Amino acid sequence: MSVIQATTSRRDFLRRSLWGAAGLAGALPQDERVRLTPQTTQTGGHQHDGSTTDETDPVRKALQQKVTTLKGFDPMLYLSNFDYGQESKLSDGRTLREFKLVARDVNLEVAPGIIFPAWTFNGTVPGPTIRCKEGELVRIHFINQSISEHTIHLHGIHAANMDGAEELVKPGQTYVYEFTAEPFGLQFYHCHVPPVTLHMNRGLFGVMIIDPKKPRPAARELVMVAHGWDTNFDSRNEIYAVNGPANFYRDNPIPLRAGELVRVYFVNALEFDPINSLHIHANFFHVYRTGSKLTPDDYTDMITLAQAERCIVEFTYNLPGRYMFHAHQNSFAELGWMGHFEVTG
Numbered sequence: 001m002s003v004i005q006a007t008t009s010r011r012d013f014l015r016r017s018l019w020g021a022a023g024l025a026g027a028l029p030q031d032e033r034v035r036l037t038p039q040t041t042q043t044g045g046h047q048h049d050g051s052t053t054d055e056t057d058p059v060r061k062a063l064q065q066k067v068t069t070l071k072g073f074d075p076m077l078y079l080s081n082f083d084y085g086q087e088s089k090l091s092d093g094r095t096l097r098e099f100k101l102v103a104r105d106v107n108l109e110v111a112p113g114i115i116f117p118a119w120t121f122n123g124t125v126p127g128p129t130i131r132c133k134e135g136e137l138v139r140i141h142f143i144n145q146s147i148s149e150h151t152i153h154l155h156g157i158h159a160a161n162m163d164g165a166e167e168l169v170k171p172g173q174t175y176v177y178e179f180t181a182e183p184f185g186l187q188f189y190h191c192h193v194p195p196v197t198l199h200m201n202r203g204l205f206g207v208m209i210i211d212p213k214k215p216r217p218a219a220r221e222l223v224m225v226a227h228g229w230d231t232n233f234d235s236r237n238e239i240y241a242v243n244g245p246a247n248f249y250r251d252n253p254i255p256l257r258a259g260e261l262v263r264v265y266f267v268n269a270l271e272f273d274p275i276n277s278l279h280i281h282a283n284f285f286h287v288y289r290t291g292s293k294l295t296p297d298d299y300t301d302m303i304t305l306a307q308a309e310r311c312i313v314e315f316t317y318n319l320p321g322r323y324m325f326h327a328h329q330n331s332f333a334e335l336g337w338m339g340h341f342e343v344t345g
């Protein structure tokens with residue numbers, strides 16, 4: 001299957017990448033898939049973000065494909081798939097919430113036909129969204145079935161030996177993390193084994209939401225984790241994404257209802273590039289930095305986050321239509337960090 005004419009101009013390439021792949025060929029057949037290894041090399045000139053100007057490059061070609069189903073990912077399910085764990089009561093009346101996270105090595109299709117050797121929590125990237133309430137006791141049973149040492153480093157307040165920074169968990173071993181859920185807000189978890197850039201680029205990160213005791217207003221809740229894929233292991237990102245594969249929500253818009261309150265839990269899990277951002281079109285949102293307060297910090301249409309920063313944003317679309325959202329680093333948007341909301345009346 002031919003994926004692009006050799007005569008396609010760079011302008012056409014960028015326009016198609018940015019504005020959608022409708023009308024282009026679908027996912028590559030199995031025999032044309034590219035299996036990535038740390039030895040995979042690219043040809044052509046590199047730009048600062050690790051992308052190449054060589055339009056015969058398989059990753060760049062893949063970013064022009066229309067995205068349908070991809071091996072190992074279900075980004076539409078991921079958006080609102082909250083893991084509340086197993087709930088029980090302690091003798092002091094508090095709630096105990098237990099979770100199981102398994103480090104597992106899987107091959108994931110990060111763009112059509114591009115297979116990446118990922119390290120995952122529970123087989124997906126990002127890992128499951130753990131959800132609990134302020135003051136609950138959280139216990140995470142971590143089982144390492146990967147080829148490498150890993151840990152779970154949680155953002156939040158806890159004891160030193162629950163921090164996942166020093167206690168490396170070897171392949172075949174288990175570790176139990178236990179802490180009181182605090183403070184409320186949008187937390188982040190990831191492996192902290194050096195080189196941390198490699199372990200995060202391989203896919204070992206996820207979201208933990210600690211709900212406040214007084215619940216937030218009812219809303220349509222979505223989790224979005226913006227991150228990258230360094231597909232040739234040169235410490236630069238070739239692909240940018242939200243919730244796993246490149247361009248998924250560009251070609252599969254997120255359905256919203258006009259007039260409903262939408263709450264996005266937005267996390268920047270990008271490595272190698274120091275900042276990332278979220279911009280929504282034709283609207284403004286309220287920003288709650290780290291989600292640690294119930295009053296907004298800002299009202300804007302664009303939020304910039306450094307590595308591991310996160311925020312909750314809330315907005316409502318009142319008019320039906322298709323609206324873009326993307327990183328306002330347009331080079332990231334052109335390399336996969338692009339999506340749409342489809343608002344219906």
Ligand SMILES: [Cu+2]
Nearest residue numbers: 150191193199
């Ligand atoms: Cu790791």
